[in-house]
Amino acid sequence: xxxxxxxxxxxxxxxxxxVAACGGSSSGGGGGSSSTSSAPGVTADSVxxxxxxxxxxxxAPGYSEIAPASEAYFKYVNAHGGINGxxxxxxxxxxxxxxxxxxxxxxxxxxxxxxxxxFEGLGTPTHESxxxxxxxxxxxxxxxxxxxxxxxDPTAHPQTFGWLPDYTREGKILGDYVKKNFPGKKIGxxxxxxxxxxxxxxxxxxxxxxxxxxxxxxYDPGNIKIxxxxxxxxxxxxxxxxxxxxxxxxxxxxxxxxxxxxxxQLVVSSVGSDPATLAGLIExxxxxxxxxxxxxxxxxxxxxxxxxxxxxxxxxxWIKLFMKxxxxxxxxxxxxxxxxxxxxxxxxxTFTEALAAAGQNPTRxxxxxxxxANKFAGPNLTPYAYSSDDHSGMTGVQMGVIxxxxxKLQGTPLVTDNxxxxxxPYTTAESTAPASGVPSG
Amino acid sequence: xxxxxxxxxxxxxxxxxxxxxxxxxLGIMLLVSQGLSEYRNTQLATxxxxxxxxxxxxxxxxxxxxxxxxxxxxxxxxxxxxxxxLEHHVTTSNxxxxxxxxxxxxxxxxxxxxxxxxxxxxxxxxLAGITLALAVGLPVLPKYSHLQSSLGGxxxxxxxxxxxPGDMNYFRWQAWLCLIAxxxxxxxxxxxxxxxxxxxxxxxxxxxIAASLAGLPVARVQVLAFVVSAACAGLAGGLFGILSxxxxxxxxxxxxxxxxxxxxxxxxxxxxxxxxxxxxIITLLPFWSSDLARALSLPDKVQHNLxxxxxxxxxxxGMLLFPLGIHGLVRRVGQLGRNTLRTKPANx
Numbered sequence: 001x002x003x004x005x006x007x008x009x010x011x012x013x014x015x016x017x018x019v020a021a022c023g024g025s026s027s028g029g030g031g032g033s034s035s036t037s038s039a040p041g042v043t044a045d046s047v048x049x050x051x052x053x054x055x056x057x058x059x060a061p062g063y064s065e066i067a068p069a070s071e072a073y074f075k076y077v078n079a080h081g082g083i084n085g086x087x088x089x090x091x092x093x094x095x096x097x098x099x100x101x102x103x104x105x106x107x108x109x110x111x112x113x114x115x116x117x118x119f120e121g122l123g124t125p126t127h128e129s130x131x132x133x134x135x136x137x138x139x140x141x142x143x144x145x146x147x148x149x150x151x152x153d154p155t156a157h158p159q160t161f162g163w164l165p166d167y168t169r170e171g172k173i174l175g176d177y178v179k180k181n182f183p184g185k186k187i188g189x190x191x192x193x194x195x196x197x198x199x200x201x202x203x204x205x206x207x208x209x210x211x212x213x214x215x216x217x218x219y220d221p222g223n224i225k226i227x228x229x230x231x232x233x234x235x236x237x238x239x240x241x242x243x244x245x246x247x248x249x250x251x252x253x254x255x256x257x258x259x260x261x262x263x264x265q266l267v268v269s270s271v272g273s274d275p276a277t278l279a280g281l282i283e284x285x286x287x288x289x290x291x292x293x294x295x296x297x298x299x300x301x302x303x304x305x306x307x308x309x310x311x312x313x314x315x316x317x318w319i320k321l322f323m324k325x326x327x328x329x330x331x332x333x334x335x336x337x338x339x340x341x342x343x344x345x346x347x348x349x350t351f352t353e354a355l356a357a358a359g360q361n362p363t364r365x366x367x368x369x370x371x372x373a374n375k376f377a378g379p380n381l382t383p384y385a386y387s388s389d390d391h392s393g394m395t396g397v398q399m400g401v402i403x404x405x406x407x408k409l410q411g412t413p414l415v416t417d418n419x420x421x422x423x424x425p426y427t428t429a430e431s432t433a434p435a436s437g438v439p440s441g
Numbered sequence: 442x443x444x445x446x447x448x449x450x451x452x453x454x455x456x457x458x459x460x461x462x463x464x465x466x467l468g469i470m471l472l473v474s475q476g477l478s479e480y481r482n483t484q485l486a487t488x489x490x491x492x493x494x495x496x497x498x499x500x501x502x503x504x505x506x507x508x509x510x511x512x513x514x515x516x517x518x519x520x521x522x523x524x525x526x527l528e529h530h531v532t533t534s535n536x537x538x539x540x541x542x543x544x545x546x547x548x549x550x551x552x553x554x555x556x557x558x559x560x561x562x563x564x565x566x567x568l569a570g571i572t573l574a575l576a577v578g579l580p581v582l583p584k585y586s587h588l589q590s591s592l593g594g595x596x597x598x599x600x601x602x603x604x605x606p607g608d609m610n611y612f613r614w615q616a617w618l619c620l621i622a623x624x625x626x627x628x629x630x631x632x633x634x635x636x637x638x639x640x641x642x643x644x645x646x647x648x649x650i651a652a653s654l655a656g657l658p659v660a661r662v663q664v665l666a667f668v669v670s671a672a673c674a675g676l677a678g679g680l681f682g683i684l685s686x687x688x689x690x691x692x693x694x695x696x697x698x699x700x701x702x703x704x705x706x707x708x709x710x711x712x713x714x715x716x717x718x719x720x721x722i723i724t725l726l727p728f729w730s731s732d733l734a735r736a737l738s739l740p741d742k743v744q745h746n747l748x749x750x751x752x753x754x755x756x757x758x759g760m761l762l763f764p765l766g767i768h769g770l771v772r773r774v775g776q777l778g779r780n781t782l783r784t785k786p787a788n789x
Contacts, residue, residue: 103685107480107483111479128595128597194584194595
């Protein structure tokens with residue numbers, strides 16, 4: 001017993017020396033170059049940005065393609081001279097969708113790697129855990145990859161910006177579509193039991209008379225047994241089923257309905273409707289259950305929406321640009337050009353636009369100001385809401401139907417707010433991609 | 442070979458025997474912190490924060506023989522206590538912050554007592570089961586619709602800790618806060634472990650019937666062990682909130698609870714120095730393994746999954762090769778060294 005404390009003391013000393021040895025090399029690293037650069041992470045010929053992504057774990061299928069796709073677009077930009085002569089270096093780390101890891105990795109990116117900005121941090125709980133840290137350190141936090149309304153709080157979080165349409169806006173537009181196209185039908189809702197589902201439902205219910213909704217069922221993303229909920233929806237006589245689900249649960253919903261002989265018209269949030277991802281998941285789940293199905297056949301006719309040009313539209317100038325980048329940098333690793341790849345490319349394009357607009361010698365302040373100035377002309381189908389008092393991203397979506405392995409967009413894009421405002425068509429002609437493929441400042 | 446022989450060292454009062462090394466260790470660590478970069482200070486703070494929780498768990502599992510897969514839930518309790526206190530009583534004083542941490546310890550200890558009462562009736566896998574349920578069930582409480590407004594729902598609560606005193610660097614202040622907390626925790630637990638209570642823990646662990654024949658109230662001793670470990674976890678939780686600037690349900694996942702247990706076991710169950718080793722490992726091993734994975738140019742899918750594989754295989758190999766954890770390994774190396782030193786004079 002006597003030696004216990006002494007040993008503990010020795011342990012502490014050893015650990016101390018160990019940490020000191022590790023730390024010694026990097027402790028002086030930050031100061032040297034700061035005099036010649038306009039901001040942390042910016043040198044004469046490069047800009048370093050960082051991100052945390054679910055490269056492994058539950059959210060990895062599909063979403064793990066996003067950051068590599070963004071990186072591919074930055075490589076394309078770099079091969080075309082970069083932005084103001086600077087190459088964009090994108091360092092993304094795997095947080096496995098665990099908010100505790102997001103915290104330590106974000107500290108690594110900001111304090112050790114000294115990134116200029118955080119870009120495309122993915123996921124609601126994961127990114128919520130670093131919001132305060134990034135804003136306290138005044139690091140621009142651009143285009144969080146999640147439709148949570150929580151990114152739009154310019155007073156508390158002036159550095160943070162959303163990008164994709166938020167769940168409530170999307171829910172409203174889906175509700176508007178259902179109201180107009182399925183009048184009088186019994187509606188059921190199947191939603192993820194968190195902010196995604198709640199805010200989607202909130203928007204949807206604004207547009208639909210309460211007595212038309214026959215049943216609302218929620219699921220927990222940790223529990224794949226959803227037969228009880230689907231049975232209740234079936235018993236309620238649901239004819240149109242609206243689902244705010246991630247791809248895996250859209251696939252499970254489809255398969256479980258099939259097993260229970262329940263075939264309502266499906267209306268799926270864009271979060272969980274990427275056709276290529278869905279078809280693959282359905283086939284995998286069926287195989288695990290011992291049957292063989294053709295995923296593509298099962299998803300035909302699903303109503304959904306999109307906020308970027310359809311990947312299946314070869315004449316669209318953005319799709320042409322994205323295919324060029326995809327074929328050069330990504331096709332070998334990712335055999336299908338799907339919605340996730342397009343997301344990563346389009347999001348990276350938007351960041352590049354912001355960086356170009358942030359001036360010859362960008363600072364963290366000028367980058368934030370450039371986003372708030374909102375002079376974007378990217379592949380987004382609806383305009384961004386960005387201003388000094390609004391940090392939410394795209395203001396709407398365009399409805400569409402799954403046809404083959406792509407979403408066939410219909411009508412015109414629709415825009416709305418995330419409050420009680422109306423839904424209006426957005427008729428301004430779609431922008432075209434610059435010939436060089438790189439935005440100019 | 443020894444500066445002080447065993448008998449006379451034993452005569453030194455326990456408070457001094459543990460206090461002097463604790464103060465000296467803390468002093469060294471504070472000096473080390475002075476020389477570290479901001480980033481290394483955040484790592485040091487994280488290690489010290491984990492030391493608080495793992496040391497409490499190692500007392501529970503190693504000394505009193507009860508297993509807990511749920512100490513992350515007590516961290517949740519401590520973290521939300523501090524966050525709510527700071528939300529409702531905005532303060533700029535570090536003294537008040539320290540007081541709030543003490544409150545977090547008390548609240549978590551109370552939660553531990555409640556669980557402990559149930560736990561004292563359960564054994565082995567049943568006890569593991571109930572603590573597992575706690576780890577899964579308790580931290581999602583803020584998402585429950587009736588509590589969302591008071592506990593912040595999925596987005597959690599911002600932790601508005603006071604600024605560092607004077608012009609001290611923010612991240613160094615965080616590290617100091619955690620180091621001081623860890624030193625106090627280790628000092629108190631070292632005293633507890635070598636006191637009558639610590640002996641009671643061991644007696645109950647080794648043979649409950651014998652312990653009760655010797656007059657020990659077995660159930661009460663077991664509950665007390667739970668209270669101690671929950672109190673330590675509560676302190677760690679409060680610090681965790683201050684380090685992350687925000688508390689939200691998903692921070693306190695099952696992974697956290699399991700990591701605490703992994704640290705206690707891998708460091709060397711029942712020993713406080715083991716808690717320090719274990720905390721260093723769970724904090725730094727993920728960084729080392731992902732650096733390693735990045736350094737080798739492997740296909741993406743292999744590279745992304747390699748860190749988890751290294752972590753898992755490392756823990757398995759570690760347990761196979763050193764069943765007593767790093768503490769056991771260090772001790773064996775130390776004994777070998779002493780034996781060789783001792784035999785040398787005889788050869789002459």
